[in-house]
Amino acid sequence: MCNKTRKNSSKLYSRKTRVATLVSSILWFSASASMAVFADTGSPDKEANHDDVEVIEVRGIRASMAENMLLKRYSSAVVDVITAEDIGKFPDKNVADSLQRVPGVVIQRSGGEGSTVSIRGLSSDLTFTQLNGNFIASSPGEPSRSFDYGLLPSAMIQRVEVFKSPEARLDAGGVGGTVLLHSRKPLEMAAGSGVLNLESTYADVTDKHEPQFTGVYSWKNEAESFGVLVGFTRQHRTNRTLSGGTNSNIWRWNGEEDAIDVDGNPVDNDNGWGAVNDAFGNRYQGYWFPQVARTAVTNESRERDGFQLSSQWRPTERTEFGFNYFGFRLGQDRTLSVVDIPEWSLNPNFLTNVTVDDSGTIITGMDYTVGAGGVQNDMQFPWMRGTYVREKSTSDTFDFNYNYYGDRFTLRFVAGNTKAKGGPTESWEAAYKSSNWGEGEDSIVNAAQYAGWSLGDRVSMYMDPNTLTNMLNGMGGGRDPGSSSSSFVRSTLQERYAQVDLDVDVDWGIFHTVRTGLKLRDAELHRETGNNFFLDPDFDIEGALASGRGIDVFDSYQWNDGMPLAKDVFKTQGEGNIAGGFNINLMPVIDWDKYRDIILANYQLYTRIEDNFVYDIEEKTTAAYLQGDFEFSAFRGNMGLRLVRTKTVGSSTDLYTYFLDHTDDETGEPVTGDDRFIEQWDLITQVNTDTYALPSLNLVWDASDDLVVRGALARVMSRPGYNSMGSQERITFISDEWAKDRAEFNELPGFRGSGGNKNLKPFLSTQADLSIEYYYDTGSALGMALFYKDVDNFVVPLIIDSTRDFAGMPGIVEEGQITISPYSTVGNGSNAKSRGVELFMQHSFDSGFGVYANYTYNSTNKADVNVEGEKFGESPLVGSAKYQYNLSAYYETDDYSVRASYNKRGQTVLGINSGLNVYQDPYAQIDVNGSYSLSENFILNASVINLTRSESTSRLGSDTQARLLNTSYSGRRFYAGFTYNF
Secondary structure, eight states: OHHHHHHTSSSOOOOSSHHHHHHHHHHHTOOOTTTTOOOOOOOTTTTSOOTTOOOOOOOSHHHHHHHHHHHHHTOSSSEEEEEHHHHHHSSOSBHHHHHTTSTTEEEEEETTEEEEEEETTOOGGGEEEEETTEEOOOOOSSOOSSOOGGGSBGGGEEEEEEESSOOTTSOSOOSSEEEEEEEOOGGGSOTTEEEEEEEEEEETTTOOEEEEEEEEEEEEOTTSSEEEEEEEEEEEEEEEEEEEEEGGGOEEEOOSSOEEOTTSOEEOOOOBOOOEEOTTSOEEOSOEEESOEEEEEEEEEEEEEEEEEEEEEOSSSSEEEEEEEEEEEEEEEEEEEEEEEOGGGOOTTTEEEEEEOTTSSBEEEEEEETTTTSOOOOOOOSEEEEEEEEEEEEEEEEEEEEEEEOSSEEEEEEEEEEEEEEEEEEEEEEEEEOOSBBTTOSSBOSSOOEEEEEESSSEEEEEOTHHHHHHHTTBSOOBOGGGOOOEEEEEEEEEEEEEEEEEEEEEETTEEEEEEEEEEEEEEEEEEEEEEEEEOTTOOHHHHHHTTOOGGGSOOGGGSTTSOOHHHHBOTTOOOOOOSSEEESOOOOBOHHHHHHHHHHHSEEEEEEEEEEEEEEEEEEEEEEEEEEEEETTEEEEEEEEEEEEEEEEEEEEEEEEESOEEOTTTOOEEOGGGOEEEEEEEEEEEEEEEEEEEEEEEEEEOSSSEEEEEEEEEEEEOOOHHHHHOOOEEEEEOHHHHHHTGGGTOOSEEEEEOOOTTOOOEEEEEEEEEEEEEEETTEEEEEEEEEEEEESEEEEEEEEEEEEEOOBTTTBOSEEEEEEEEEEEEEEESEEEEEEEEEEEEEOTTSEEEEEEEEEEEEOOEEEEETTEEEEEEOOTTOBSEEEEEEEEEEOSSEEEEEEEEEEOOEEEEEETTEEEEEOOEEEEEEEEEEESSSSEEEEEEEEOTTOOOEEEEEOSSOSOOEEEEEEOOOEEEEEEEEEO
């Protein structure tokens, strides 16, 4: 950005050193590589003499990697760069997949495709992504500060910069790092140029061939003073994820004493349970075990459209106007089919076998048989259920910009708006129990006689092969109308911004450029929940709403006897093609299209937005900066200060629910049954204002023509996640009487709850970088970087005991001090250290072979975690991975190229649950791509993503592999198509 401003000045500020010239020239000649075109930039100073400029025409893997190294070499900060050629040539289908090749970068995947980005072992929420220097909103329903890269087609991006050390001119927000996406611009492309790409995709988990299309066209007039660029992409894809694990990742401890790990160390576990007894009188106490064993299949039909419109107008040599619009549409029809063996299976009438791990403290398997305890009871499991979701997400961003190029200064102004909306239009759930009682009969039939599960590298589950047959024949398959749910989350995120920047060329000692600017940002988030109801066709919705009764006066479709029979909606063959994620002998699933057709044919669908389940966050930010770019002798760099002031207004509707015996106010009679509860709502609003000074220093020493040494110091800030701050507090009180009546559900009396934390402070990091880079040949280099971060206020999820004063409810709960246990919330950690080393090597052989490798090692300590000043435990930095490395090898000629890429991430910390840290196992993946040029403009492409068929696995605790939480597999995907450049 800063170099681009200097090269666009009407009179280039001449520097005496070769370094400054190369800095300008390299960015000046960055071109669209995936289109294989190179054109004059159309700058106002195009008549200037550039005889001493090194021109890089970006064509081919080797050339683009050489350009990336040049951009990295002559940058003033710690930066990695990916040009458009890389995004096109890597076996990647969006920008996130390409970013995983950058040292220190780890991506998170959704449906097998890169979705969010983490840098140097920090959470993706701490990676600040901007498009053309400004925030771009993306909202997949549940709001997040992470940018959803799944929305952004890579064809729209010309260059990506990953800033690991900040500059004062850059927006604050990236404790992990800042990713700057630069879109294509028409005056930087040849007139009438463009690209068409058509591909077909296939995945082993879907067994479908599906198309995707991308097109970009750029035009400018002969005077090169006005240009327009349009881009469009459309993708239809079926994603399928196979996963096995435990319900809500909950592991129980059933010892008489406090929980311990396999080494005998105490664990603060709040998920207690009683002893487990089997049919033979064996008693199991003092064990860890999962509450529910589960297998699940997620099917998603995804329609993604992306649109770009960019224009530039230079009416004079000194002025330029621009307009950009980016629109993204993502439609998702998604079903989740689940087979559960739930907690009510822990019954001596069924439980026949229990297996434990080598430590003798963890239950890793259970077998069940009807009548094992001598009593012919209804087992009512496996439990077959799932959800159906229709969801849409949109993101619309536009900006107007103006540049004025003076003789020794550049003035820039931009104002814009970005808005994202996301969430389901339909979301509902259904569940069926595999009953071993005949439908409408008093005697037991031969249905669901046995089942079981075991944990290893995956979840293995098995059931009586007659289960599905009997359900389809109307035997067993009992409906479970009381378990249905239809809640969903929608959100709207909008930010308006305006920014003015002034760069002045000066001759003040070592300083050659002074940069200053002011930016205003006004962000608003609205998050709400709702429900879908299926109503009797004759029900008067408008009348009910007008009467003030609402729709709660009737039963929804899921809660009455109109629920379809299992034999009418279950697939006759069950779910097949289980290519990974779990093992099972039979996977009965609901045919969700048939289910939906039945209910919509007989009932009317009504969607209710719940006014009482809402939170809103507004952030008004004012930022000003002053930065000086300097150069002396063989040194160069920048130093500056950014001041950021933010006013945050957060509000939520908090819910207090009381389950207890009480007297009805109208009748005076005792209230009995499941209606013995009272709800109380409170609207809570809190205002916080903070101001932070964020200094930064970047120093580069060009020790020789080939050797570069860098150092950087900075203080960086990021805001906590929206849900961590805004989530409503929900407190439940269960009386002794209520708990006794529902003893079979193991409900304990007292207070319990969950909620966000409006007092969370912003992440603050003091960080340092030191690196050395050796550029020994064109496109060949190696280097090492050391980094250090001291992070305060990092956010960690917690399950704690919360003690507080309680106003009470007259006649129900007395006023006084209460303890809420368990209470799920988030807290700030302090003095977390992240230190590590990055190594990279890149070499190009004259034969056409080339290699690129990098390795990152990251060590974090366990820091204190606090809530309202009280220490509740210790945790590593959430999202941190101990190591990560990449290896890419390629071979290319004038006609074809082949590349293979290996990426591995080490064990990653995900948070705290059940008193232990949650870890994701190391993950490795190999991708391969190739291309063949039929002509200069027509290229055939093919790629294989996840050649190794890798699965993602998470576990509870680092003391053992036995506490499996989840495994998932999203498939190996193939791409084949062609690209036409013109």
